[in-house]
Amino acid sequence: MPVKIPDNLPAAEILESENIFVMSETRAANQDIRPMKVLILNLMPNKxxxxxxxxxxxxxxxxxxxxxxxxxxxxxxKHTSIDHMNNFYRDFEDVRHKNYDGLIITGAPLGQVEFEDVIYWEHICEIIDWSQAHVTSVLFLCWAAHAALYHLYGLQRQVLDKKRSGVFCHQRTSIHFPLLRGFDEEFFAPHSRFAEMNVEQLKQHPELQVLTESDEAGAYMVLSRSNRNLFVMGHPEYQKSTLNEEYQRDLNAGLNPDIPQNYYRGDDPNQEPVARWHGHGSLLVSNWLNYYVYQLTPYNLEDMSGITPWESR
Incomplete structure (x- = not known):
């Protein structure tokens, strides 16, 4: 949350240059506060x-x-009861008439399937298109990030020979973005996917900005210049045991998976995993929700026009 300071306080310029979020008394007095409305499209098998x-x-x-x-x-x-789905989940027809402050679209185990061959491809494209007019900011995770970059910008992913699985070190490519406030120069994040995007192609696209990347795992956080879309190529939401559960599942299925990199102590799958990403995972979602949803969304959700990029504020 921002630090409220007097209008024209000299420290404001210094703090903003250090990527510290400050807000003038005038702006704070004109803010209306209400709960943020966030929609989650859950594509993962274990809902x-x-x-x-x-x-x-x-x-x-x-x-x-x-x-x-x-x-x-x-x-x-296959992994979630029909009662749970009927009791807690909505169909798109139930929400298509609504506006939301934020939308999160999860990954899906579809990394080796051509997008057009995904059984719900047309439906997810419809939801992505709907989100561009009905949601202040969309957070796409892993497969959903690749799918949205393809659908919205025509960018092709590169399918890998082997699954990219592990916890990788990332670097900030820029510091002057609200999304990166509080981020260390280097931080860790988990990946679990069969494809990746070409970093240079992303950097050259006029509508996109690569904020963080990894020498081993490629682009991690990519933001549209409109602030409408945040593409995260990994899984900041994963708990400590998730990569191990996926590895054991693939082993039992006879898929001969590689050991997740930089994950187990001593890279030994007989040892306990080490969770090194929870702090930055929480910070990523907190910054997204605060700076790219709460600070930009209209008080009246019926008005989705006029969302201003941070660099223009």
Missing amino acids: IETETQLLRLLGNTPLQVDVDLLRIHDKAS
């Missing part, structure tokens, strides 16, 4: 595990957040 991970991150902010859960279709889930 309960993923919703818990995301709600944990959203609950780690000082903002009040009202959450709606959305499913991509009404077909039975």
Whole structure:
């Protein structure tokens, strides 16, 4: 949350240059406050595990957040009971007439499937298109980030020979973005995917900004210049055991997976995993919700026009 300071206080310029969020008394007095309304489109097989991970991150902010859960279709889930889905999830027809402050679209185990071959591809494209007029800011995670970059900007992913799995060190490519406030120069984040985006192609796109990247895992956080779309190529929401559970699942399926990199103590899968990303994962979601949702969204959700990029403020 911002530090409220007197109008024209000399320290304001210094603090802003250090990427510290300050707000003048005048601007603070004109702010209206209400709960943030966030929609989560959950594409992961284990719905309960993923919703818990995301709600944990959203609950780690000082903002009040009202959450709606959305499913991509009404077909039975192999890993989640139909009662849970019917009781807690909405269909798109139930929300298409609404506006939301934020939308989170999760990853999906579809990294080796061509986008057009995904059974709900047309439906997810419809939801992405809808979000550009009905949501202040959209957070795309992992597969959803690749899918949205392809659908919105025509950028192709590169399918990998082997799954990229592990916890990787990342660097900031810029410091003067509200999304990166509080981030260390280097930080860790988990990845679990079969594809990646070309970093140079992302950097050259006039509508996109690469904020963080990894020498080993490529681009991690990419922001549209409109502030409408944040693409995160990894899984900041993962809990400590998630990569191990995926590794054991793939082993049991006879897929001969590589050991997740930089994850187990001594890179030994018989040892305990080390969680080194929870702090920055929480900070990422907190900064997104504060600076790219709360600070930009209209008080009246019926008015989605006029959202101003941070560099123009």
